[in-house]
Amino acid sequence: MTAEIIVAVATAPGQSGIGVVRLSGPSLEELARKLVGRRLQARHATLADFLGATGEVIDRGIALYFPGPQSYTGEDVLELQGHGGPVVLRRVLNRCEELGARVAMPGEFTQRAYLNDKLDLAQAEAVADLIEASTVQAARSAVRSLHGEFSRRIAALLGELVDLRVLIEATLDFPEEEIDIIKEADVQRRLDLLREEVRSVLAASRQGSLLREGMHVALVGQPNVGKSSLLNRLAGEDLAIVTAIPGTTRDAIRLSVDLDGVPVHFIDTAGLRSSDDPVEKLGIARTWTVIERADVALLLMDTATGETPGDREILARLPTALPRIRVFNKIDLTRQEPAVARDAYGTQVWLSARTGEGIEGLRHALLSLVGWEGHSEDVYIARARHIEALKLARARLERTTTCGGQLELLAEELRLAQDALGVITGKFSSDELLGEIFSRFCIGK
Numbered sequence: 001m002t003a004e005i006i007v008a009v010a011t012a013p014g015q016s017g018i019g020v021v022r023l024s025g026p027s028l029e030e031l032a033r034k035l036v037g038r039r040l041q042a043r044h045a046t047l048a049d050f051l052g053a054t055g056e057v058i059d060r061g062i063a064l065y066f067p068g069p070q071s072y073t074g075e076d077v078l079e080l081q082g083h084g085g086p087v088v089l090r091r092v093l094n095r096c097e098e099l100g101a102r103v104a105m106p107g108e109f110t111q112r113a114y115l116n117d118k119l120d121l122a123q124a125e126a127v128a129d130l131i132e133a134s135t136v137q138a139a140r141s142a143v144r145s146l147h148g149e150f151s152r153r154i155a156a157l158l159g160e161l162v163d164l165r166v167l168i169e170a171t172l173d174f175p176e177e178e179i180d181i182i183k184e185a186d187v188q189r190r191l192d193l194l195r196e197e198v199r200s201v202l203a204a205s206r207q208g209s210l211l212r213e214g215m216h217v218a219l220v221g222q223p224n225v226g227k228s229s230l231l232n233r234l235a236g237e238d239l240a241i242v243t244a245i246p247g248t249t250r251d252a253i254r255l256s257v258d259l260d261g262v263p264v265h266f267i268d269t270a271g272l273r274s275s276d277d278p279v280e281k282l283g284i285a286r287t288w289t290v291i292e293r294a295d296v297a298l299l300l301m302d303t304a305t306g307e308t309p310g311d312r313e314i315l316a317r318l319p320t321a322l323p324r325i326r327v328f329n330k331i332d333l334t335r336q337e338p339a340v341a342r343d344a345y346g347t348q349v350w351l352s353a354r355t356g357e358g359i360e361g362l363r364h365a366l367l368s369l370v371g372w373e374g375h376s377e378d379v380y381i382a383r384a385r386h387i388e389a390l391k392l393a394r395a396r397l398e399r400t401t402t403c404g405g406q407l408e409l410l411a412e413e414l415r416l417a418q419d420a421l422g423v424i425t426g427k428f429s430s431d432e433l434l435g436e437i438f439s440r441f442c443i444g445k
Contacts, residue, residue: 005031006104006112007096009089016084018061021092023101024109028076031099032065035080040065050080050092058091059083073109074116114426121426122151122386129212129381137261138211138381145208145380153201154424157393160194161418168411195397202390205382207373212381214256214263215370218291220318221300222310226329229353230300231255231268259363262372267294296369297324298362303334303350323369327362329353340365385423392420 005025011018023031032040036048037055042065049057061082071077080092097103107128114124126145133139144150164187219227235255253268267290291297297318301311307326318324325347331338338358339350347365351358396417403409 005101006108007093007101008104008109009093010079011084011089013086015086019082019084019089021080021082021089021096022109023078023080023096024071024073024075024104024112025101026068026075028065028078029067031096031101032063032078034099035078035095036063040078042067050082050095052091052095053098058095059088069116069118072118073112074118075112120148120151122154122424123148124426125383126150126381129383133211133381134214134256134263135211135258135261137379138263141208141211141379142381145382150205150208150380150382150386151425153197154421157194157197157201158418158421158427160190160197161414161421164190164194165411165414165418168407168414172407172411191397191400195394198390198394198397202387202394204378204380205386205390206371207379208382209384209387210262210370210372211379212383214265215295215366216265216267216293217296217298217366218294219266219268219298219300220291220314222308222314225300225302226353227268227300228253230298230327230329231266233353233356233359234266260367260372262367262370264366291322292319294322296366297322298327299324300327300329303328303330303336325349325362325365325369327351331357389420389423393417396420 003026005023005028007021007023010020010022029039035050036046037051038046038048040046040048040063044064046063046065048060048063050059050061050063052058059082061080064079064081066072066077066079068075068077082088082092093103110119110124110127113119114121119127123146126142130139130142130146133142167187219230221227231253234257255266255268257264257266299311299314299318301307306328315324315326323346326345326349328348328350330352331350332352332355336350338352338361340358340361341348347369349358349362349365351362353359396413400410400413403413
């Protein structure tokens with residue numbers, strides 16, 4: 001608990017029908033009385049005037065008082081729901097500052113909930129992920145994490161690790177015991193099950209990371225192969241200018257699409273070719289920057305010409321580790337059928353951006369390329385740091401197979417695996433990590 005009272009506008013900037021000012025801290029009852037001119041009944045919505053220093057009415061709205069520890073933050077919480085104009089909200093905020101509150105830092109309300117054991121760290125992160133969810137599937141997965149499904153699986157893994165460590169440490173402490181504790185407790189079988197469960201949680205987390213981060217897809221190719229037409233087809237509207245003049249697209253055009261619940265961010269780039277036009281050259285340079293940051297490259301080619309030397313030059317320049325799909329466009333002109341094929345060089349798709357034939361095949365190829373397995377109730381929002389922690393825990397558990405019966409080494413690997421998993425829910429987290437996580441929240445949360 002902290003002695004400071006914090007306050008923030010909890011609704012988005014701009015005008016709206018309703019605006020919320022939120023406060024959290026110790027002993028808010030007296031501040032609330034001065035602000036609304038009466039004592040508030042706990043957990044009841046009270047219609048009240050919000051009063052200024054001289055008793056003038058700033059606004060009229062609903063006041064809700066939640067005494068701690070039964071509140072979001074674990075402290076006393078006061079919510080003032082008034083009209084959503086920026087000026088009136090600022091006046092209410094200023095009045096709260098006059099009464100002793102200070103403006104909250106980003107994420108400070110949720111940080112206090114974490115520090116007061118109302119949420120663990122994974123649940124706290126799920127709050128921000130739910131707010132930022134860009135697809136229905138991402139929102140559902142964030143809710144599952146917020147309700148603790150991810151945390152419960154991690155807690156179960158930690159519990160099993162602790163049990164195994166206790167057994168092994170006991171054996172180390174009492175080596176003269178005749179009973180073979182390791183064999184009797186079936187430690188090897190339990191380690192096998194533990195490794196399998198970590199793999200399962202890691203797989204589900206990778207799916208959840210896709211829902212949170214999405215994937216960035218760069219549309220690349222020579223001029224006039226149909227990149228802008230494909231973007232427009234995916235968008236369902238004319239976002240990019242399409243002409244027969246090479247070099248029409250000069251700068252990246254971005255579009256986000258929901259593919260089976262996965263947010264996919266397409267970037268239409270300038271056609272790649274040699275050019276003396278300084279503006280076009282700048283667009284081409286930016287294209288290569290976009291490609292370097294992408295998760296997938298779609299190389300568009302004209303079906304009529306097939307893969308040309310220019311296309312092969314682009315393929316050779318693509319980052320080696322960057323997944324790519326070769327897309328043969330304009331099958332409506334060559335009267336070819338839409339198709340998807342895979343060979344030693346990767347995935348190939350034949351489609352028509354103009355008519356839409358083969359677009360569904362491209363969608364499936366993209367999701368397959370990034371390992372999306374479809375909707376599942378076992379998927380929950382996960383972050384890059386969760387995946388890294390699970391990978392580290394998995395590596396430590398895999399190393400237990402090479403300990404050769406040396407219990408000291410086995411105990412150390414289990415300790416390191418436990419430390420890695422503990423970082424996910426905040427059992428073992430540095431102040432620097434907490435600061436980085438909560439700084440990314442909005443002010444009023």
